[in-house]
Amino acid sequence: xxxxxxLALPVLAALLTGCGIRATEVPxxxxxxxxxxxxxxxxxxASTQAARGLAVQVFLLCGSSLVAVDRALRVEDGTADSExxxxxxxxxxxxxAATPSHAEKEAGYTTDVxxxxxxxxxxxxxxxxxxxxxxxxxxxxxxxxxxxVCTFSDSAAAEGDGSVILGGPAAERPRRYExxxxxxxxxxxxxxxxSEVAEG
Numbered sequence: 001x002x003x004x005x006x007l008a009l010p011v012l013a014a015l016l017t018g019c020g021i022r023a024t025e026v027p028x029x030x031x032x033x034x035x036x037x038x039x040x041x042x043x044x045x046a047s048t049q050a051a052r053g054l055a056v057q058v059f060l061l062c063g064s065s066l067v068a069v070d071r072a073l074r075v076e077d078g079t080a081d082s083e084x085x086x087x088x089x090x091x092x093x094x095x096x097a098a099t100p101s102h103a104e105k106e107a108g109y110t111t112d113v114x115x116x117x118x119x120x121x122x123x124x125x126x127x128x129x130x131x132x133x134x135x136x137x138x139x140x141x142x143x144x145x146x147x148x149v150c151t152f153s154d155s156a157a158a159e160g161d162g163s164v165i166l167g168g169p170a171a172e173r174p175r176r177y178e179x180x181x182x183x184x185x186x187x188x189x190x191x192x193x194x195s196e197v198a199e200g
Contacts, residue, residue, distance in 0.1 A: 038107050039067055056088070058095045059150040059184070060109045061143060066150055066184045069109065071095045082121060082128070089131050089157035090119040096147055112143035125199045126174055127165055129158060136168030137177070146187035150179035165197055173197070 039062040053072040060069050073091040075084060096113040122130035131152070137145055152164040167174025175194040182190045 039063060039065075039109070041069065041103060041107055054088070054156075056092060056095075056155055057151070058092055059147050059154075060096075060100060060104065060111050061147070061187065062107070062109050064186065064188060066146060066187050067109070068154075069104065085129065085157050086119055086121050086131065088155060089152060092151050092155055092157060093117055093119060093148065096151060111147065112141050113147050114144070120169075122165075122167075122174075126167065127197055127199075130165040130167060130174045130197070131157065132167045132169065132174070134169055136170065137166045137175070138168075142189070142191045143187050145177075146179075146183050146190075146192055149177040149192040150184060153177075153179045173199075 053074040056071050056073055057068040058071050059066040061067075071092075073088060073095075075087050075091070079087065093113070094115075096111055097115040097117070098111075100109045100111060116134075118134040120132040120134070122128060122132065126132070133148075137148075140148065149164055149166070152158050152166075153162050154160075158164040162180075163176050163178045165174050165176050174197060176197050177192040177194045179192060180190075183192050
């Protein structure tokens with residue numbers, strides 16, 4: 001009887017295989033992969049956003065790209081344009097350096113901008129729309145520089161032409177940095193292109 005059962009095992013295995021069933025296969029369907037990034041957030045209420053201050057956008061990292069996220073800044077009415085530009089830039093930088101909200105973390109958003117960086121107005125020889133950072137742009141990671149350039153260039157901190165003039169704390173000339181489609185899609189491998197600017 002025992003011999004008959006042993007002989008029957010290969011036959012049973014063959015039948016199972018013929019039916020599309022693999023007796024030794026381990027199920028692997030445990031739901032969606034935990035590393036999958038959604039990169040999407042629910043739209044904030046427009047009236048609530050406006051009540052919080054000036055509606056702006058900052059570029060956070062999600063997956064391997066830059067994605068715009070809504071924020072709000074407080075800027076006093078009547079502020080001179082030159083001062084307003086610096087205040088907006090500092091507010092944007094602080095937002096970039098802040099830890100993403102719980103919802104943003106759940107959606108896969110991160111930031112490579114570190115806190116402690118300050119923004120100063122242009123020096124006498126700089127173009128009027130230049131911004132000076134306490135950390136030289138060349139010392140930032142490619143991700144952080146891409147976040148700053150794309151955020152600033154799309155805001156009241158710049159002229160709205162897709163570029164921004166940035167310099168460091170030293171006397172070296174500031175440079176014009178551009179936020180291109182390649183920078184937004186591959187910030188880790190494509191640094192914002194830059195060019196020299198004339199004296200102001």
